[in-house]
Amino acid sequence: MTFEMILVMGVLFVAILMFIFEWVRVDVVGIIMMVVLPLLGLVTPKEAISGLSSNAVVSIIAVIIIGAGLDKTGVMNSLARLILKFAGKSESRIIALISGTVAFISSFMQNIGAAALFLPAVRRIARQTNIPVPRILMPMGFCAIIGGCITLVGSSPLILLNDLMKVVGDYQPFGLFSVTPLGLALTAAGILYFIFLGRYILPAKASEEKYGPLSPVLAKTYGEIGDLYELHIPDSFKEQSLKAIDLRPLYFCTVVAIAKGTTRQRVFAPEPDEFLGPGDDIAVVGPRELVEKLAQDYGWKLKKELEVFAEDLSPNNAGIMEAIVTPRSQLVHHTLKEFKFRRRFGVNPMAIFRRDKIFISGISDIELLPGDALLLFGRWEKFHFLKEKPDFAFTEPVKGEIINTEKAKWALGCLVVSLVMILGFHVQLSIALLTGALGMVITKVLTIDEAYDSVDWMTVFLLGGLIPLGVAFQNTGAAKFIADSIMSALGSVSPLTLFIVIGLLTSFFTLVVSNVGCTVLMVPLSMNMAIKAGADPRIAALVVAVAASNTFVLPTHQVNALIMRPGGYRTIDYVKAGSGMTILYLVVMIAGLALFYGF
Missing domain, CATH: 3.30.70.1450 (Regulator of K+ conductance, C-terminal domain)
Known part of the structure; x- marks a missing residue:
């Protein structure tokens, strides 16, 4: 072991400590890496800042801008409405539907793209259902990572798999859907993990973006104003004007919207001379006990939650x-x-x-x-x-945004252009997504200032600083040294033991080295070890390519870094939820390999 190897391992150890104990913010950790690594001579100055121009970081910037354009034009609002139509307000169903959809999209496009595109929709759904964003975002992010294992083009390690196998020998290549059974099993396991254990492992804090009927600041002054409720007026009610009913003096309630019984026409901010008639649905703001008394006195039905006005007056929109x-x-x-x-x-x-x-x-x-x-x-x-x-x-910033539905077709067109360039013409991900982001600005879906403002620069600098750490690990030979040492220490082992060790080793390296670098390092090494152990070298290579996506314990993966800020997560949240996910992933992966491929 050389001095440089010891040095880079020490830097890694310090970085992990800073993540866990949060001595500084995570993006500052990334900047520290960009400064310390070249000063120690572990990377060149060019390599130290190369992360900021990497394919992954540029792709993140571009796809966030595309997502912002889709959100501003109401596309993500429509998507959120569609998901809520099938999932209702059930947290388990929402997690399953969103996570499953993102995993499917990740099977044919980069997981960071799928996660970033769904980010605005998740925020809207969380606000509308009053489910804290952290309870939906991490399952979505983890399933975006796992979804890359559903097809051979879903993640970089699987894309490289067949080419790396040729380096070792003339082995039969894997087909596009050869890995699909295993990927689906891993995705299902991930969704079930969060459905059954999410309440224990996910942070329960409310999202800082939650829009309630009354903000905490205003609640201190106007606490008696109450909340938003929906009532249905029965057919037996005789038509009367709001002025005649005059709800304020007796019930301290305000009718804020009316849905006409026959036409379903919405009237927002109704005037005193507006009439209430049989079959109408109304939304009122007032104290709960007085709204209940109002419903009892007039024979109106107080609903458990907003139904007719669920979207119009959701926290997203009002x-x-x-x-x-x-x-x-x-x-x-x-x-x-x-x-x-x-x-x-x-x-x-x-x-x-x-x-x-x-x-x-x-x-x-x-x-x-x-x-x-x-x-x-x-x-x-x-x-x-x-x-x-x-x-x-x-007295407070105005929430929400002005939805420009007229530009929705342009926004969708920009997304489609990017996807066609990626899937149809195999244009590099960052260039294809930048084309879509540029299209958002040129077609005036977003102004250039709005595009800049939409980017989460904390995520950019976090990833930009971690990429050179992976470069240092490879440049110094530390990664190869650790892998060689462990493999040589194993000696003669059974195929099952060998695959478990390969999976564990790959899972460790993918936390600190890029998944591509980890795959390039581990595939030839594991295949040669499998040949010596009398195991199937193709399965050993597949273990590496799939285990390279087992990166949940730290916010070092680009998807984990992307959702960290919007979800308000801390490193300990990833350790808490990711540790169980890592173990489950390895168990399902090994069991799936035995079941679907045999070894």
Whole structure:
């Protein structure tokens, strides 16, 4: 063992400690690697920063921009709606459907692309179902990695497999779907693992992106405002106007939307002269106990959750904001009734806050003054419109985004162009995806600033710094030394023992070395060991190619790095969930090889 080998192993050990104990943020660990490795002479300065221009990192940047374009045009909203249609609000069904779909897509395109494309949809589904993002994102990410094992073109190690086998001898190549039974078994095992054990191994914290009806800051002031509920008006109800019913004085409730019984036409921010009729569904904001009393008094049915308005008024699309009346506002010295507030702005006034006093009833007749705070419920698109006007200053950033459905065809076209270039013309992944990302900007789906803003630069620098660590491991010969030492120490072993050791060794190397580098190193080595042990060298090579995707314990894989920030994960979360997944993966892999291929 040389001094350089000892040095690179020491750097790896320190990097793992920094990941586990979080002395610095993970992207800072990546930058430290880019600085320390060339200073120690373990890589050249060019190799130290090569990660930032690597195929994987450039692909991540490009596919995130493509995903942002799909999200802004409502494509991901439609996808989320389709998934929820089949999965409902069941966490287990949502995990199974999303993870299975991403695994399937990963079987024919790079796993990082599949994961990044689904990221916006997962966020939307989590917000709409109130399931914390971390409980959906990690299963999706792990299955994106596993899905690469379903076909021979799903991951780089499997793509290289047949060529690397030729180096050792003239062996029969594997077909496109030769690995499919094993890949499907691994995918099913991964999904079941999270369905049955997810509640114990996944973080239960709420997503920091969760959009509730009332933010924690506003809840401290307007806590009595309540929540959002949906009621159904029976056919026996006689038609009445909202003004005649006047729900505020008795029930402190605000009707924020109406779905007409016959036409199903939606009316958002209904005015006092709007009529409620038999068969209508209404959405109201108010305290739970008073909404229940309202339903009881009028004979209306209070639903367990939003149904008719499940999408229109989901946290993705609507919520509550506080707006301060500015001195320049047209509303100053006018009442909401005089100004025809709902008709002009399309949002519902719910309360007025003035000099530490909250007005809930009779607010339409209160003359507004500069500095008054209005609590408003409405769709995010209306708030984005209002924030451009001089009448209000919002106390919090406006959530959601303006969906530009007119550009959806262009966004989908850019994605299709990228996929055709990858699958049909075998253009390098990064170039094909950059073409799609550039198309998003040229067709004005996104502005160039929006494209830059969509990229998670923490992920970029994390991966950019870890790639040279893998280069150092190979340059110094440390990886080959460890592999040779273990293999020579084994001596004469059974095929089963040999394959288990190969799987374990490959799983270790793929955490610190790129899966391609690990495969190039381990395939010839394992095949030669299999020949000596009297085992099938083709199976030994297949073990390496499949085990190269067994990388769940640390956020070093590009998919794990991608979901770390959006999921709010820490390294310990990967250790906790990934340790069991790693063991299960090895068990299913070995059992699958014995069952489907025999050895």
